[in-house]
Amino acid sequence: MTFDYAQTNLQLVRQMRALSYLESDIARVERAYQTAIPMFSGLHRGSGKPFICHLIGTASILASHHCPVDMILAGLMHAAYTQGDFGFHSGQKGSRRQRQFLTDHIGEQAEKLVYLYARLDWKAHHIHTYVEDWHRLPVEQKTTIRIRLANEREDFLDNGMIAERNTKADQIAKLGMQAKILTLAERADWPELASDLKNEFEQFNQALLNVKWADSSGFSALYLPPTAKRRLLPRLEKALVRRIRKQQSA
Template sequence: MTKEDLFVPRQTNTALYIQLYEAGYPLADIARVQKAYRVCCAMFNGRYRKTGRPFICHAVGAASSVAHFDKSVDLVLAAMFHAAYDGSQYPDGKSSRRTDAHRQWLEQKIGPRVEGLVARVVGLKFDTGDPERIVDKGVPTGDEDILFLALAHEVDDLADGGLAFAPKYGQSIRSRVAACATLARNLGRENLAATIEGYGARYETMAWAAPLQETKLVGFQMTPNLRTYIKLRRHKLRGESIEVL
């Protein structure tokens, strides 16, 4: 797959709607994504990834990747909300962990099936060394849909060069890319595998980005109001990995 052939995940909501329409998604499904996007904006208001990219762009990018490789609107929404139980904001102002109250609130916003997918995404370990581990041990039966979400998410992580500017998996991602491509092929998704490999190859030429690499370990959040600022300051004083601006 050449550089020109690589799928580029959309980064804005309107571009995502156009992508869905051109892919043949029913207008009712696009309206559902639009409604969910507004919820997602509120949940990740002010949050940025370690590279400085607004988190909502990443949420849209993950959804866009899923939409490119699959036709399920539920999977598209699950990708958009993949971090709903990790660093998001709920109306009660408490942590983002999956409490009964948070589960019920999110179910009302995106539906019980999508919420269930989001909860299962949180349960899949896909950090440093995990794709390689899964290749060796095999995909647990019944988790093929969750693994697909993780792999499509990987495309958005790779596509904007973010893993060169903020190498959260170490300086080299060669083994990770190879493992993710293998897992995609094990799922019967050759196009996804080729896309992962195509973006992985770009990193072989990005040594120039080393001086621009971020040294902090986590993303950061621009607090939208005093209440949120106080909450995040408390987390930081407890020694938790969070940067408050």
């Protein structure tokens, strides 16, 4: 293979086959990818990278560590409850109906990890607590943290975090935060990832000296094609009119 980590579904399938994953497991990942396409359509990272490429990259990093398929599935869908569009219950992060939908598509164990991921605190003092309490943490929480570490690694692929300096980049620029993440990766028995992150942090810190602040937050944004906007806006206007009339008649 000519890539370090997959960025497309085809690369991820090639990688999993090269790592001798079962064809039944690969089929589950391919089905999950088909579920992810409409959920993250039009969504891009702050760097401009299509969001679904980030999801595939996270799953690929987990596969490179020979993680179980449920963990890879959770990596592929890790942002479902925070960024995904289910087509219903907009604004809710893991409603009962959303959870059942995801369970039906990726399985109960993988869905539970996605749900726990959406509720994982990730500030410096939380990471410090994970390091201190690692041996006492539940197994599923440890698994969720490993998925989050894979997510952190994926953020830096192709210089994604140093394309421009923004709010998100500033959060990771704090050396205390970096040190805690590296310590946590070691504690999570993932020294290869800790080494990769250490190299990325060093390049990132050096690059920030020469990168100006950007106007954007650095977080993800949705970009709709013009046709979708033309179809969506009239519906929103009609829905707003109906709501106003309903309130007036109440």
